[in-house]
Amino acid sequence: MESHQLEAFAAVMSAGSVTGAGKLTGRSQPAVTRLIQELEAEIGYALFDRRGPRVTPTPRAFRLYEEVERSLIGLERIRASALAIGRDDAPPLTVAATPALAASLVPRALAGLSDAHAGAVQLRSASAEQVVQALLARAADAGIATLPLDHAALDLHYLIEAPCVVVMRRDDPLAALPVVSLEALRERRLATVSNRYRLRRRIDDAFGQAGFAPHVALESNASLNAVMAAHAGLAIALVDPATAFGTPVSDVVTRSLDVHIPFYFGVVTAADRRRSDAIEALIDAILQAALGLLPGAIRHDATRHAALLTPMAAPPPSSAKRITA
Structure with missing residues (x-):
């Protein structure tokens, strides 16, 4: 299995066509086709369904692409290190x-x-x-x-622990409050994260202790998407503080919650x-x-890793302070 075969495969996956892959790699279309065929012959299965000039990746191609992408990143890292060594x-x-x-x-x-x-x-x-x-x-x-x-x-x-926050448009009625209660979110549309094995589990636990389920209008694998949903007026975002304070967005404000939902x-x-x-x-x-x-x-x-995984391990802070955007 040669690196140029893997590069051709990755280029077809990125471009969506053999012609596009040729432009990305500086090779002719027949050359890219030959490299893909050689790779398929070596691994023993087809990577693309071919319908005339168009190709569609097979499920196996998507699985292989994850490994190939990591390998190519590793090769690029070696190349960058080699150049750095040459420059001392x-x-x-x-x-x-x-x-x-x-x-x-x-x-x-x-x-x-x-x-x-x-x-x-x-x-x-x-x-x-x-x-x-x-x-x-x-x-x-x-x-x-x-x-x-x-x-x-x-x-x-x-390990770092910091409390989650809510983000909303400046003209939202809740923006006038120094601290937003979980109860105030009962009837509101929320945007938040989706991975229930990580932060989302603690968010759901907090609502469960409050006695109601959140009305999630948007869930995403990236919390910045939730903040942008708040910016658009779609929902109030309940997110980690790193996103709220580290990637500021105009025309929204950030407020503390009256319960402590830890972000670890x-x-x-x-x-x-x-x-x-x-x-x-x-x-x-x-x-x-x-x-x-x-x-x-x-x-x-x-050493506190296991203890901190316990849902809602920390109590709400005794005196919450206003957080400004």
Whole structure:
């Protein structure tokens, strides 16, 4: 299996056609077709259903593409490292993070690094599960993701807890309140996250304790989509504070809730890999960025991972303060 075969396959998956793949790779259409046919002959099954000039990926092609994409990213990382070595530069750091944390915390952390550690960085936004996979596959030097993060092959350095918030349009009646009660959301349309094995579980638990189910008008794998739903007037967003404060949106306001719905995330690295000084500096910089950005954020030792997974582990704060947008 040759790298140029995998590149041709990935190009067809991205472009949606052999002709488009040829333009992306600088190869002729017959050359791309030949590379795909050689790959199919080697693996023993078809990757595309062919109907004249158009091709449709098979279910197996989609499954294979996930592996090929990771491999090509790894090859690109090797290429970048080789060039850095030739210039006597430090190899680029590769960071994998969930979308909210990649957009809000990582750039702030990188901006806070000293000149000695501020080198090139490759930042990949991915699901929490994919962050773990990237570390295990040695495709990332550090990962930042929501809980759970308990894996024998990973070193969990610390955990951050910060309260979830609600985001709404400035002209929404609830925007006049210093703190929004969960009861005030009973009849309101909500936008929030969808992964019920992570933050969404704690959100649903909070409503369950309040005695009613949320009216979710939009759920998404990216909390910024929920914030944009609030911006459009579709719903009130109930999201993590990293998104609310780290990726500000005009014409919306952020308010505290009268119940504490904790948002947890941690920083992890592969247990069997030596951490460079730059990685150590980045781990500390992410902590400082989180404590500086997220109101009410606290650091937990990694040993508390199991305890923090208990739904609604923390009581509501005794005195909530107004959070301004």
